[in-house]
Amino acid sequence: MAKPAVIVVGADKGGVGKTTVSRTLLDYFSANNIPTRAFDTESPRGTLKRFHPDITEIVDMTTTSDQMKIFDTLNSASPSVTVIDVRAGLMSNALANLRDIGFLDAAKSGQITFAVFHILGPSIASLDEIAETAGFMQGAKYFLVKNFINNTSFFEWDQATYNSYFHRIKDATELTIPKLNEMAYEQVEVSKVPFLKFVANKGPQDEAANYSFVLRGYVRHWLANVWSEFDRIKLTDIVGKEKPTGRSSGNGVASGAQDGEK
Secondary structure (H helix, E strand, C coil): CCCCEEEEEECCCCCCCHHHHHHHHHHHHHHCCCCEEEEECCCCCCCHHHHCCCCEEECCCCCHHHHHHHHCCCCCCCCCEEEEECCCCCHHHHHHHHHHCCHHHHHHCCCCEEEEEEEECCCHHHHHHHHHHHCCCCCEEEEEEEECCCCCCCCCCCHHHHHHHHCCCCCCEEEEECCCCHHHHHHHHHHCCCHHHHHCCECCCCCECCCCHHHHHHHHHHHHHHHHHHHHCCHHHHCCCCCCCCCCCCCCCCCCCCCCCC
């Protein structure tokens, strides 16, 4: 049985686009034929589940019973990759819980692959989270994600401040999520489908849809750039899966080819 891999996506600050990053991860694994399950901790409503209902369960990560749903099933669940989209403001508490249940020790000893995608905002308060999170990162792959989806500016006015924070963590890797055309992003939100299905012109039940050719082109180009970042950090290797020679989705994201028009 493959070693389980757990990816936590979160931030203590809200409004930084963490669920958008979770959605791109689920699309990436789907396109690379890596079975994945997801947990949406924005209980009880959930946002991630709205786009990936078939593989996502809404949980309250502050309760012991829901912690058991996630972590007692790591070795028994058929998908060996688990993505946890942590509710805004819960990142530090969630990592403390992982420490208390022995999860971080298991990751440190190599029993579990653990990765953290820390989504940063443009404020000093958001960067201060890095220092707080650092104590939990032994045994983890730590990614500091600058998400430009909301046209955010990350301390371009003060490179010294920027560098002083980013250099605090040994072996942390910086990732960049580029900006997506606003109208394209809004159309995907309204459609309530994964980015991958939007590009492939598929509706919620996989039926043919009639999404704009132009907007699908923007999403295709953006998603390919995001995935190139995941390829750069060798994400499939991190979760213990061999990257296939070609993406399986047939949607043209990786190759830039036009997907089949109806």
